[in-house]
Amino acid sequence: MDPDRAAEFRTFVVERSAALFRTAYLLTGDRHSAEDLVQSALAKTAANLARLRDPAAVEGYVRRAMYHEQVSWWRRRSKAAEVSTDHLPDRADDGHADVADLRLVMRSALARLTPRQRAVLVLRYFEDLPESEIAKVLGISVGSVRSQTHRSLERLKKVAPELRTMREPA
């Protein structure tokens, strides 16, 4: 393999691993799993570099590999191995939790979603991707993206009733 291209890949890792790690951390919710996920996705990308002629496609490939890895790894595991079941913070006394409290509630609720639900929300609300792009990344239809986003938001409200009091999206 061309040593210049090898050097470029290393450079890509040096420059972009921090951003990749941040996304992986949102997907996994814990540092060690996030590191594993990034490394795994990079390894897969490296193995497929020959097919990636467009340089700009490399980061997209790594990110798709991360999402697939995360969703499929969890799919292979038994459902008994659900993620964290941290206790939700107590509700605000007056029933009108302020934003700081609500974020803590949201964090705990996110930890109780399935990896796929979490992935859909990270793609939609962190990476800000349109539905058509999310469908491509996850390899599902646009209709499925919509229904899974809806179900994921409903699940958040179910595990964290405090979120039900929020305004509906405009």
Place this chain on the structure above:
Amino acid sequence: MNIEDLLRETLADMSREEEPPPPGRFLPGQPARRRVWRPVLVAAGVAVLIAATTVVIQRTAPEKKDGPVAADTSRPVPVSKLWPRATHVLPQKLPNGLAYRPEAFLDERTLLARTGKGDTVWWSYDVRSGTVKRLVAFVPPPRTDYTSSVVVGSGRLVWYTVSWGTVKGLLDIWTAPVTGGTARKVTSIRQTMKYGDIDLMTVVGDKVVWSRGIEGGLYRAPLSGGDPARIPGTKRYHLLQWPWAGISGARPDELPDSRFTFQRLVNVLTGERRDARTGTASCSLTWCVNHQAQALRRDGSGRRTLPANPLPPGPPALDRFIVLRQSSSRADNRLYLYDLKTHRTGDLGIRFEIKVNDRTASDYMQAVTIDHTTRYVLTYDLGDKRVVIDLPAIPG
């Protein structure tokens, strides 16, 4: 706020709470962590070692539709020769023996230097005579986790402190006279970000103005003290440089990890819009830099190929400056400060090799990474010296 906004804020908040590991963690030769994909790594790890690709930042031939593209082939000149009045090579300790961090130049010879962790002291450091004078001694409130850098304006220093980890995180904005004196609280904000939910703060006349990092929105408070108020009509705006703000929102030509690119700008005083016609690129008020190592004006004109690859492209600092990395091989990497306005390339004198288990490369690149939030100095250590470049003093 609706549940979608809360989700955006929470995810953005979480994404910043864990410091990413050094890139060397992901380079071949690192011990693999546990977990199921180990068999993949055994095969693909070898591939990482020998395989490769060109990447996002690779310079590519310009597309034909863009017409001719000027190439910038000027030779880099050492910064101390190119910009002698702006480049200061200083000791790594103040004359009083304290370790310091350069914050800004107050005039062409007076550096505002900061010392201390927790309790913070700002000094004026006359870099010609080597004398230091204590300006402000600041004791942050109890449980402060972070004290920001300062911004300078209207004869004041302004900064903020963040207490995090408590259920109700607090951010306090402070001010003191630039000539020295006692720190006074300007206002307080409820928020949960570890390093403060402010993406840019500035002084405008007798007010401090800032935008919130996650959800955007421009806010102001009187420097004399008082409650913060959102500037009407600025929801989801992020400050670039007063009075210009970027409008957030999903857009296909923005970057894949939600870094903000300031493609869509609005003047919050006049309502004037300046949207970029550049494709995917990070923009300041005048200039944009794309992944093909090209710089061009916001309106798409003046496209030229840069003399080297931009270090992760972000909005240029002071609407002029970016840092470039020239790499002829893994062993030979050089960092340059490039002026988009004059097309001059200043060689920072930094040389490094990208190696496994060596943070030198990422430490250097981190130290010199600049963007629109960099308004005063570019600083890094070289040998036993500290180089401090007074960016606003670079002649245009």
